[in-house]
Amino acid sequence: xxxxxxxxxxxxxxxxxxxxxxxxxxxxxxxxxxxxxxxxxxxxxxxxxxxxxxxxxxxxxxxxxxxxxxxxxxxxxxxxxxxxxxxxxxxxxxxxxxxxxxxxxxxxxxxxxxxxxxxxxxxxxxxxxxxxxxxxxxxxxxxxxxxxxxxxxxxxxxxxxxxxxxxxxxxxxxxxxxxxxxxxxxxxxxxxxxxxxxxxxxxxxxxxxxxxxxxxxxxxxxxxxxxxxxxxxxxxxxxxxxxxxxxxxxxxxxxxxxxxxxxxxxxxxxxxxxxxxxxxxxxxxxxxxxxxxxxxxxxxxxxxxxxxxxxxxxxx
Numbered sequence: 001x002x003x004x005x006x007x008x009x010x011x012x013x014x015x016x017x018x019x020x021x022x023x024x025x026x027x028x029x030x031x032x033x034x035x036x037x038x039x040x041x042x043x044x045x046x047x048x049x050x051x052x053x054x055x056x057x058x059x060x061x062x063x064x065x066x067x068x069x070x071x072x073x074x075x076x077x078x079x080x081x082x083x084x085x086x087x088x089x090x091x092x093x094x095x096x097x098x099x100x101x102x103x104x105x106x107x108x109x110x111x112x113x114x115x116x117x118x119x120x121x122x123x124x125x126x127x128x129x130x131x132x133x134x135x136x137x138x139x140x141x142x143x144x145x146x147x148x149x150x151x152x153x154x155x156x157x158x159x160x161x162x163x164x165x166x167x168x169x170x171x172x173x174x175x176x177x178x179x180x181x182x183x184x185x186x187x188x189x190x191x192x193x194x195x196x197x198x199x200x201x202x203x204x205x206x207x208x209x210x211x212x213x214x215x216x217x218x219x220x221x222x223x224x225x226x227x228x229x230x231x232x233x234x235x236x237x238x239x240x241x242x243x244x245x246x247x248x249x250x251x252x253x254x255x256x257x258x259x260x261x262x263x264x265x266x267x268x269x270x271x272x273x274x275x276x277x278x279x280x281x282x283x284x285x286x287x288x289x290x291x292x293x294x295x296x297x298x299x300x301x302x303x304x305x306x307x308x309x310x311x312x313x314x315x316x
Contacts, residue, residue, distance in 0.1 A: 003259040003260055003263075006259065006260070006262075006263035007259040007260070007262035007263050007291050008291045008292050009266070009291065009292045010266070010292045010293040010294070010295075011262075011265065011266045011267065011268060011288065011291075011292065011293075011294055011295075012266065012267045012268070012294070012295045012296075012297060013267075013268050013269075013270050013285055013288060013294055013295070013296050013297070014216040014219060014220055014267065014268070014269045014270065014297050014299060015216075015270055015271070015281070015296060015297065015298045015299070016209075016212035016213050016215055016216045016269065016271050016298075016299050016300075016301070017212055017298050017299065017300040017301070017302075018205070018208045018209060018212060018300075018301075018302055018303075018304050019209055019212060019213075019271040019272045019278075019281070020226075020272040020273075020274070020276055020277060020278040020281060021274065021275070021276070021277065021278065022203070022205030022274040022275075022304070023205070023304070023306045023307050023308050024083055024106030024107065024108060024109075024203070024205070024274075024308060025050045025055075025083060025106075025274055025275050026307075027083075027104065027106070027307075027308045027309075027310065028049050028050055028082070028083035028104040028106070029049065029050065029055060029059070030310065031049075031080060031102055031104040031310060031311065031314060032045060032049055032059050032064055032080055032104070033059075033062075034310065034314045035078060035080055035102055035314070036059075036062055036063050036064060038314070039078045039100070040078070041063050042063060042064075042065040042077070043063065043064055043065070043077075043078045043079075043080065044064075044065045044066075044067055044072075044073045044077055044078065044079040044080070045059070045064050045065070045066050045067070045079070045080045045082065046067060046068075046069070046070060046073075046079055046080070046081055046082060046086070046090070047066070047067075047068065047082040047084065047135055048066065048082060048230075049064075049066075049080065049082050049083060049104060050082070050083050050275040051084075051227075051228050051230045051231040051232070051234075051275050052227065052228050052231060052273075052275040052276050052277070053228050053252060054252075054253065054276070054277060054280065055275065055277065064080075070090065070093050070094055070097060070099065073097065073099060075097050075098050075099070076097075076098050076099065076100075077099060077100070078099070078100040078102065079094065079099045079100070079101055079102070080101075080102045080103075080104050081101065081102070081103045081104055081105060082104060082105075082135065083104050083105060083106045083109070084105070084106075084109065084134075084135035084136040084139060085105040085106070085109040085110065085112075085113060085135070085136055085139035085140065086103075086105070086139045086142070087138065087139050087141070087142020087143065087145075088142060088143060089142055090139075090142070100313075101313075102311060102313050102314065103311055104311070105139075106173070106203075106308075107308050108173050108201075108203045108204075109136055109139070109140075109173055111201070112140055112170050112171070112172075112173065112197075112201050113139070113140060113143050115168075115170050115197050115198075115201070116128075116140060116143040116144050116148065116170055117143055117144065119144075119168040119170075119195070120143070120144035120147055120148075122166070123165065123166065124147070124165070124166045124167060124168040124195065125147050125148075125149070125163045125165060125166070125167050125168075126144060126147055126148040126149070126167075126168050126169070126170065127148075127149050127150075127151055127157075127160070127167065127168070127169040127170075127187060127194075128140055128141060128148055128149070128150050128151070128169070128170055128171070128172070129151055129152070129169060129170070129171045129172065129175065129180055129183050129184070130150055130151075130152065130171065130172030130175070131152060131172065131175075131232060132150055132152065134172065134232055136172050136173065136174065136232075137150060137172050140170065140172070151183060151187075152183070153179075153182075153183060154182055154183055154185075154186035156183075157183060157186040157187055157190055158186070158190070160190065163191065166193070166195065167187075167191045167193070167194045167195070168194065168195040168196065169184065169187055169194060169195075169196055169197075170196075170197055170201055171197070171200075171201035171202055172201070172202075172232070173201055173202055173203040173206060174202070174203070174206050174232040174233040174236065174274075175202055175206070175232070175236065176210065176236040176239060176240055177202055177206075177207055177210055178240070178243075180202055184196070204304070204306065205233075205274045205304065206233050206236070206274065208301065208302045208304060209233065209237060209271065209273070209274060210236065210237065210240055211301045211302065212271065212299065212300070212301045212302070213225070213237050213240060213241060213269065213271050214240060214241075214244060215299045215301050216269040216271075216299050217240075217241045217244050217246045217248075217269060218244065218246070219267055219269075220246060220267050220268060220269035221247070221264065221265040221266060221267050221268065222246075222247045222248070222249070222261060222262070222265045222268050222269070223238075223241045223246060223247065223248040223249075223268070223269035223270070223271070224248075224249055224251055224256075224257070224268065224269065224270050224271070224284065225237045225238050225241075225248060225249070225250050225251070225271055225272070225273060226251055226252075226253065226270075226271070226272035226273065226276045226280045226281055226284070227250055227252075227272060227273030227275065227276045228252060228273075228275070228276070229250065229252075231273045231274075231275050231276070233273045233274050233275070234250060234272075234273025234274075234275070234276065235250060237271060237273060238250045241269075247261075248269075249261070251284075253280050253283065253284075254280070254283045254284045254287045257284060257287060257288075262288075262291065268288070270284060270285070
């Protein structure tokens with residue numbers, strides 16, 4: 001009870017907008033839902049369809065079977081590829097196993113894959129700015145593995161070997177914009193003739209959520225970011241707030257809210273990564289209301305109107 005009394009009281013909750021699901025995530029979830037409605041069960045999904053535990057559990061409850069690799073999928077079955085994209089070798093393996101493939105790769109990730117193929121055809125050596133081990137980075141590297149190198153920091157750029165011939169770079173879509181800017185500057189210093197993508201690879205949703213959380217961070221005693229630990233865009237939001245000198249915590253859902261840290265926090269920022277449901281945010285607001293009156297204030301920096309069509313296998 002002592003913890004409850006310390007945390008109790010009126011507070012303001014700042015909701016930066018946009019937050020929560022982006023168009024690519026909504027499309028990926030809808031693809032699995034449609035596959036479950038149209039095709040014989042079980043419907044398999046390679047990797048997590050999006051990086052959020054609640055989304056995966058909900059779809060699993062409805063009949064989706066999540067696997068790590070295609071050798072876990074029976075020949076001839078239906079399999080959905082996640083929003084993060086896959087290497088061409090995965091498509092080849094699926095064809096060899098006669099799998100019905102429905103590709104839920106976000107169109108903005110597909111754009112990056114296309115850029116890699118285009119640079120490879122032009123005989124460029126390619127630098128991918130991304131996080132080692134992340135599914136999106138692995139899929140992108142697989143487009144031209146013999147000529148693509150991965151870097152994450154300016155120090156990684158300094159460690160690259162000398163490269164003869166033309167050099168190009170592409171970027172994972174879920175990185176922090178300020179960090180990408182620093183790495184690109186290091187690349188341009190190291191390789192003055194380097195070529196970049198025609199338009200930014202960091203996606204609009206990632207950029208908007210970063211701008212939005214910074215719009216409330218300065219006024220907040222604490223910022224909660226709702227998202228899973230393997231969600232790159234959610235983790236970047238936490239890091240961005242911390243680089244701005246404010247306290248931030250990544251929480252999976254309302255169970256991550258701690259009474260002790262709310263003591264003295266009269267203004268709380270509350271956002272969600274692009275793969276986290278807005279329902280999770282609403283539950284946290286309801287929980288905070290049990291501690292006292294809550295004024296919810298939205299701060300909108302952009303309005304998102306983008307939608308993506310379903311793949312041709314589900315278009316009719």
